[in-house]
Amino acid sequence: MRALVKTSAGPGLTAMTCPDPAAGPTDVIVKVTATSLCGTDAHIYNWDPWAHSRIHPPRIIGHEMCGEVVEIGRDVTRVKIGDYVAAESHITCGQCFQCRTGQAHVCRNYRILGVDRDGSFAEYIALPDNVLWNTSSSIPPEFASVQEPLGNAVDAALAEDLTGHTVLITGCGPTGLFSAAVARTAGAATIIATDVSDYRLGLAKQVGADYILNAKTETPAQIAAAIREITAGEGVDASLEMSGHPSALHQAFGAVKNGGRVTLFGIPTGPISFDLANEIIFKGIRVHGITGRRLFSTWYRLAGLFKAGLNIKPIVTHTFPMSDYARGFELINSGQCGKVVLFP
Incomplete structure (x- = not known):
C-alpha cells in the first residue's frame, strides 16, 4: 500500500510503498476513505522538540480518519465487512484505575494512532475493533474523518450545559x-x-459566532472592554480557552463572571503565572482541563449533534489527494486554513 511515513528524525514525510497491515484476532483492516491533518501531525511533519522527544521513526502518522471495513479478525463481533467507520485515536489499556472508573480518556497507559503505532495516512490501517465508531452513511467522508477532533470540541464546549449562556x-x-x-x-x-x-x-462568524475580536489589532484592555459592553458588564458564563497563549488564558479568566466556568484545551508552550486568588479563587470559577474526548459518551453526543444540524462545512476548508500532502502542511503552517482533509 501507499503511505506517508516519518522515516527519520527530521522535517517532512516520505511517500512510499509499505506492506499491507495484517489483522490480529481482535483487529480489523479499514480501507481509508479520508484522513484529516491535525496539529499533532504538523508537529511531527515540522519535527519540533515535542516530536523529537515523542516519535520513533519509522512511523506511518495520522490519526483522524474514516473508511470501510474490508477484513475482520476471527474474534471480532462489533463490526462487519462493509461497515463505514471512524476511529477513536486513543487505544486504552482497560486495566488502570482510570479505565476501570469511567475515565478512560485519561488512561495512564494509552497509545495513540500515528504516534505509538502506525496511523491513517495510508491506504489501509489495522485497528482494534473496540476503537471503531460506526458512522452514518449520510455523513460525507470529509466530515466523518474529523469526528475525532470534533469530539475534543464537544467535550470542551459541553463540559457543562451552555444552553442560553454567553460563551x-x-x-x-x-x-x-x-x-x-x-x-x-x-x-x-x-x-x-x-x-x-x-x-x-x-x-468563526460562518459557524455561529455573534461577535469577533482580533487580538492582534486590539489590545487586551480593548477586548476586555468590548466583552463587558457585549455582556452589559456581567461577563461571560463560560470561557473556552482553545489557544494556549498566555494573554488568551488571562483573557478567558478575566472575562468570565463570578461563579462561571473556564474550559482549558489549548496547550501553553511553557509555564503560566496566575493570580490565583483574584483570577480564580475569589471569583469561584470552575475549571475543566480537557484532553481527548470522553470515551465513548462524547461520540454518542456528537452523533446527536449531527442529527440536530451541527454545521461544520465552513471549517473543512481544503481537500487534497494524499499525494499533495505537502500543500496541506503548508496551509497549516501558514494559518490560512480550517481543517485539511486528504483522500488516499
Missing part, C-alpha cells in the same frame, strides 16, 4: 471553530470569538 472562545484554530459550531447547535445565547487571524475569525 467566549479564545482561539479559532480548527478545534476552537468546532467549539463555536457545537455551542451554537447546543443553544448558546451569545458567542464571542477571539483570534489573531481575520481569516479564522471569518470562519
Whole structure:
C-alpha cells in the first residue's frame, strides 16, 4: 500500500510503498476513505522538540480518519465487512484505575494512532475493533474523518450545559471553530470569538459566532472592554480557552463572571503565572482541563449533534489527494486554513 511515513528524525514525510497491515484476532483492516491533518501531525511533519522527544521513526502518522471495513479478525463481533467507520485515536489499556472508573480518556497507559503505532495516512490501517465508531452513511467522508477532533470540541464546549449562556472562545484554530459550531447547535445565547487571524475569525462568524475580536489589532484592555459592553458588564458564563497563549488564558479568566466556568484545551508552550486568588479563587470559577474526548459518551453526543444540524462545512476548508500532502502542511503552517482533509 501507499503511505506517508516519518522515516527519520527530521522535517517532512516520505511517500512510499509499505506492506499491507495484517489483522490480529481482535483487529480489523479499514480501507481509508479520508484522513484529516491535525496539529499533532504538523508537529511531527515540522519535527519540533515535542516530536523529537515523542516519535520513533519509522512511523506511518495520522490519526483522524474514516473508511470501510474490508477484513475482520476471527474474534471480532462489533463490526462487519462493509461497515463505514471512524476511529477513536486513543487505544486504552482497560486495566488502570482510570479505565476501570469511567475515565478512560485519561488512561495512564494509552497509545495513540500515528504516534505509538502506525496511523491513517495510508491506504489501509489495522485497528482494534473496540476503537471503531460506526458512522452514518449520510455523513460525507470529509466530515466523518474529523469526528475525532470534533469530539475534543464537544467535550470542551459541553463540559457543562451552555444552553442560553454567553460563551467566549479564545482561539479559532480548527478545534476552537468546532467549539463555536457545537455551542451554537447546543443553544448558546451569545458567542464571542477571539483570534489573531481575520481569516479564522471569518470562519468563526460562518459557524455561529455573534461577535469577533482580533487580538492582534486590539489590545487586551480593548477586548476586555468590548466583552463587558457585549455582556452589559456581567461577563461571560463560560470561557473556552482553545489557544494556549498566555494573554488568551488571562483573557478567558478575566472575562468570565463570578461563579462561571473556564474550559482549558489549548496547550501553553511553557509555564503560566496566575493570580490565583483574584483570577480564580475569589471569583469561584470552575475549571475543566480537557484532553481527548470522553470515551465513548462524547461520540454518542456528537452523533446527536449531527442529527440536530451541527454545521461544520465552513471549517473543512481544503481537500487534497494524499499525494499533495505537502500543500496541506503548508496551509497549516501558514494559518490560512480550517481543517485539511486528504483522500488516499
